[in-house]
Amino acid sequence: MSAAKPQLNTILHHPAIWRAADGMRSKQCRQQDFATVATGYHALDQVLPEGGLPVTGVTEILCPHWGCGEVELVSSALASLSQQARWLVWVNPPWMPYAPALMQQGIALENTLVVHSQQDKDTLWAMEQCLSSGACSAVQGWPRNPTPQHIRRLQLAAQKGNSLCLLMRPQAQMQQPSPAPLRLEMGPLQQELQVRVVKCRGHWGSPWLRLARPGHHSSTTLHGNAPAAAHKPAATLPTRPVGACATGFYSAPHSGG
Amino acid sequence: MLWACLHFPALALNLVEQGAPAAQPLVVEITRKQRRLVLYANQPALQSGIVPGMTIPTAQSLVRNLQCQPYSPDGEQQALQQLGHWAYEFTPHIRPHGQNNLLLEVSHSLKLFNGQQALAQQLLQQLPAGFTPFSLAFADTDMAALLFAQAHESSNQALFFSLQDVHDYDVQWLDIATAQKELLYSMGIRTVGQLLALPRDTLGKRFGDAFTHYLNLLTGERKSPLPHWNLPPQFQTELDFVQELDNAQHLLFPIRHLLSRLEHYLYARQSAVSRFLFSLLLRSRQTQSWPIELATPMHRLADILPLVQLKLETLQLAAPVLTLRLRADQFHGLHVQQRDLFRPQQPDHISRYQLVDRLQTRLGKQQVHSLGMVSDHRPEHCWYSATPGQGQALQHPSEQRPFWLLQHPQKLRSKKGLPVYHVPLQLLKGPERIDTGWWDNTPVNRDYYIAQQGNGQHLWVYRDRDNQDWFLHGLFSL
Numbered sequence A: 001m002s003a004a005k006p007q008l009n010t011i012l013h014h015p016a017i018w019r020a021a022d023g024m025r026s027k028q029c030r031q032q033d034f035a036t037v038a039t040g041y042h043a044l045d046q047v048l049p050e051g052g053l054p055v056t057g058v059t060e061i062l063c064p065h066w067g068c069g070e071v072e073l074v075s076s077a078l079a080s081l082s083q084q085a086r087w088l089v090w091v092n093p094p095w096m097p098y099a100p101a102l103m104q105q106g107i108a109l110e111n112t113l114v115v116h117s118q119q120d121k122d123t124l125w126a127m128e129q130c131l132s133s134g135a136c137s138a139v140q141g142w143p144r145n146p147t148p149q150h151i152r153r154l155q156l157a158a159q160k161g162n163s164l165c166l167l168m169r170p171q172a173q174m175q176q177p178s179p180a181p182l183r184l185e186m187g188p189l190q191q192e193l194q195v196r197v198v199k200c201r202g203h204w205g206s207p208w209l210r211l212a213r214p215g216h217h218s219s220t221t222l223h224g225n226a227p228a229a230a231h232k233p234a235a236t237l238p239t240r241p242v243g244a245c246a247t248g249f250y251s252a253p254h255s256g257g
Numbered sequence B: 001m002l003w004a005c006l007h008f009p010a011l012a013l014n015l016v017e018q019g020a021p022a023a024q025p026l027v028v029e030i031t032r033k034q035r036r037l038v039l040y041a042n043q044p045a046l047q048s049g050i051v052p053g054m055t056i057p058t059a060q061s062l063v064r065n066l067q068c069q070p071y072s073p074d075g076e077q078q079a080l081q082q083l084g085h086w087a088y089e090f091t092p093h094i095r096p097h098g099q100n101n102l103l104l105e106v107s108h109s110l111k112l113f114n115g116q117q118a119l120a121q122q123l124l125q126q127l128p129a130g131f132t133p134f135s136l137a138f139a140d141t142d143m144a145a146l147l148f149a150q151a152h153e154s155s156n157q158a159l160f161f162s163l164q165d166v167h168d169y170d171v172q173w174l175d176i177a178t179a180q181k182e183l184l185y186s187m188g189i190r191t192v193g194q195l196l197a198l199p200r201d202t203l204g205k206r207f208g209d210a211f212t213h214y215l216n217l218l219t220g221e222r223k224s225p226l227p228h229w230n231l232p233p234q235f236q237t238e239l240d241f242v243q244e245l246d247n248a249q250h251l252l253f254p255i256r257h258l259l260s261r262l263e264h265y266l267y268a269r270q271s272a273v274s275r276f277l278f279s280l281l282l283r284s285r286q287t288q289s290w291p292i293e294l295a296t297p298m299h300r301l302a303d304i305l306p307l308v309q310l311k312l313e314t315l316q317l318a319a320p321v322l323t324l325r326l327r328a329d330q331f332h333g334l335h336v337q338q339r340d341l342f343r344p345q346q347p348d349h350i351s352r353y354q355l356v357d358r359l360q361t362r363l364g365k366q367q368v369h370s371l372g373m374v375s376d377h378r379p380e381h382c383w384y385s386a387t388p389g390q391g392q393a394l395q396h397p398s399e400q401r402p403f404w405l406l407q408h409p410q411k412l413r414s415k416k417g418l419p420v421y422h423v424p425l426q427l428l429k430g431p432e433r434i435d436t437g438w439w440d441n442t443p444v445n446r447d448y449y450i451a452q453q454g455n456g457q458h459l460w461v462y463r464d465r466d467n468q469d470w471f472l473h474g475l476f477s478l
Helices: A008-012 A020-025 A042-047 A070-081 A099-104 A120-133 A148-161 A171-175 A217-225 A227-231 B011-017 B043-047 B056-062 B073-087 B115-126 B142-151 B163-168 B178-186 B192-197 B200-207 B209-219 B248-269 B301-312 B349-363
Strands: A057-063 A087-091 A112-115 A136-141 A164-170 A182-186 A193-199 A209-211 B003-007 B026-032 B035-041 B067-070 B094-097 B101-105 B135-139 B158-160 B235-245 B271-282 B287-298 B321-328 B331-333 B368-373 B383-386 B404-415 B418-421 B426-436 B444-452 B458-464 B470-476
Touching: A042 A209, A057 A070, A057 A148, A057 A171, A070 A136, A070 A164, A070 A182, A070 A193, A087 A120, A099 B368, A099 B383, A112 A120, A112 B349, A120 A136, A120 A148, A120 B349, A148 A164, A164 A171, A171 A182, B003 B115, B003 B142, B011 B026, B011 B035, B011 B073, B026 B043, B026 B056, B035 B056, B073 B094, B073 B101, B073 B235, B073 B248, B094 B142, B101 B142, B115 B135, B115 B158, B135 B142, B142 B163, B142 B209, B163 B192, B163 B209, B192 B209, B200 B209, B235 B248, B248 B271, B248 B301, B248 B321, B287 B301, B287 B349, B301 B349, B349 B368, B418 B458, B418 B470, B426 B458
Parallel strands: A057 A164, A057 A182, A087 A112, A087 A136, A136 A164, B026 B067, B135 B158
Antiparallel strands: A112 B368, A182 A193, A193 A209, B003 B101, B003 B135, B026 B035, B094 B101, B235 B321, B271 B287, B271 B321, B271 B331, B368 B383, B404 B418, B404 B470, B426 B444, B444 B458, B458 B470
C-alpha cells in the first residue's frame, strides 16, 4: 500500500499540473521582465524572483533593530550598483556610513551621497526626488513612519527613474499593509543572518532562511571554544579564513599586541 | 563680401519696454537746448496724438498720466553689445554702427548655413524677443546694407539687394551729416544715382575727403576693413524696470531674460558657468547681492533656470527692486559627455548635479554630501564629507573597518575590565593600536577591538589608553 502512495513531489512534476508560481516565472506570462542584481547569498537569490533584488522599485526590509545585518544583506548589490555613473544615496541613515568600509566593500565613493533631514516629510521628499530623477542607482532610506500612500509614491518614482529603493523599516511595522512589491524580514542577528521573504511578485513568501555570513565562521568557532580568550586578545588571533575576499571579515593579518 | 545690416529704429523704446509692450502711453524723452522733447513714442502714445519731436509738456497735456523715460545712449550701446554676443553664433565679423545698427559680414558663414536665404531665416528666427520693429538688409558693401536697412526700416523681414539698387534711393538715406544732405538737395541732386554720376574728385573738393571715402565704401570701390568681434572676459548685463518690483516671484521673467543673454554669451565662448551673481538695486539705494552657486558648471538656460527658480522661492527682498544686474566672471570649459549608445537611460552629468542642487536648496548645503577619505590613521579623521561627486578613495586601512561609524564615540561601562553594551561584550580581535595626532591638538591613544555582543552583533570598541575607559565607535553590519 505504501509503495502505491504517490509522493507529492512526483505529482507536482506531472505535466498536467499547472502552478501559478511557475506561470509567473515563465517569460510569456510576465508583463515585463525586470532586471535584478544578485545579493551574493545563493539561498536568498534562489527564492527571490529572477534570482536577485529587482533594480527598479521598492524593496522593503523590516528589521528588529538597526544593525541586524540589513546592510550586509544588500552590500554586495550596492557595490555592483555603485559602479554605474549614478548616485548611491543614503537618506537619513541611523549612523554615518564609514568611507573606509565602503571602499573595502567595493562601493565607488565618488558616487556616494548622504542626505540628512530633520523631518520625516523631508526624508520622504528627498527619497522621492532621488528616485524620480533617474540620476540614482539605489536609494536607501530610513523614514520613520511611511504610510502605504508614501510607499506607493516611492514605487512610482522608482519606476520613473529606474532606481532601486531600499526602504528600511522596523519590524513592528510588518503588519501594516504595504504596496512594496518585495518585502524582506530580518530576524534577530545570531551567528547567521536570518531572513525571509514576506511578499514578492509571483511567488509565495519563503520560510526563514539562515544565511552564512562570509568569512565569519572563524570568529564564531573561536567564540565557541574559548570564553577566556577574550581576556587575552593577543592569543586569540583568528586565522585567516580560506577564500576571504575584500569583503571577508578578518582579511588582514593582525599585528597588535 | 556680403554684409547684413540689422537696423532697430526704436531701440531706445525697446529697451524701456523690455519685450513686454506697455498698454499705457509711454515716451522716451531727450533734453536738447534745455527743452524736454519726445524722442520715441510707443503705439498707444502715437494713437493719442503724440509725435516724436513734441515737447514733453505738450505731450503731457494730450495724455494725462504719460510715462516718460529718459533716453540713455549707454543703454543702447550695451544693447548693441548684447546683440553682438548673440550674432556671434552666426559670424565673428560684427560691428555695431551708430546708435541702433549692427553690421555683420556673413560671406564666410554662407556654406555653414546653406546660403543667404537659410541664414536670413535663422537670423530672423533666433533674433531675441523684444527687438521689433527692425529691418534686415543684405548687400555687397556694409554702407549699402546700412542704407537699405534704414530706407526700409521696420519691415520686420529680410531683404536682399544688389549694389545697382542704390541708384534709385533718395540721398536722404545716405549716412552723412544733415547739412550735407541739404547741400545736395540745393544742388538739385535727389537720388544716389545722380550723385554717383558726378566726378568723384570734384565732390571731394566740395564735401571733403570723408565724403568721397564714404561713397567709395558704398559702391565697393574701397573695401571696408573686416571687423573682429571680441567677447569680453567677464559677462555683465542689467535690466531696469519701468515699475519697481516688490514681489520676488515677479523677478522670474527678468531673470529668464538675463539668463538667456548669459546663455548666448556662454554659447559663443563655448564655456559653462558654475557661479554667478545677481545684484538687486533697491529703492532704498542699497544693493542686495544674491549669489547663485551651481553644483556643476552648466551652460543651458533650460538647466539653469529651474534651479534659480527654486532658489528664488527663498529670496527675501529688503525693498522694492529697481534694477536687476547679472554678473559672471568665472567660466569653465564646456564638459561634453559622450553618451552610451546601448544604455539610453544613463543620466547625463547635468541631471546628476541638478538633483544635488535641488536637495541642497531645500535641505541646506551641509545636509547633502559625498563621502571621501583622508590619509589619516585616526578613524574619525580619515573620512570627510566631500562635495558631491568629489569623494576620493584611498587605499588606507588594511584592517577591517565597520560599516557604520558613530559621530561621537559612546562611552561604555566596564565590568571586570571588559566593556558592557547592554550585555558584557566579548573581544574577538585586537588590539589595533592607534596612537597618533599629537601634532594637531586632537591626539588619540587607543586600542581598538572588534567585540561581539551576545546575539552576534559585532561592534568596534576602543579603550582609551590614557584613562582606560571603553568607548563604542562603530557597528559592523557584517
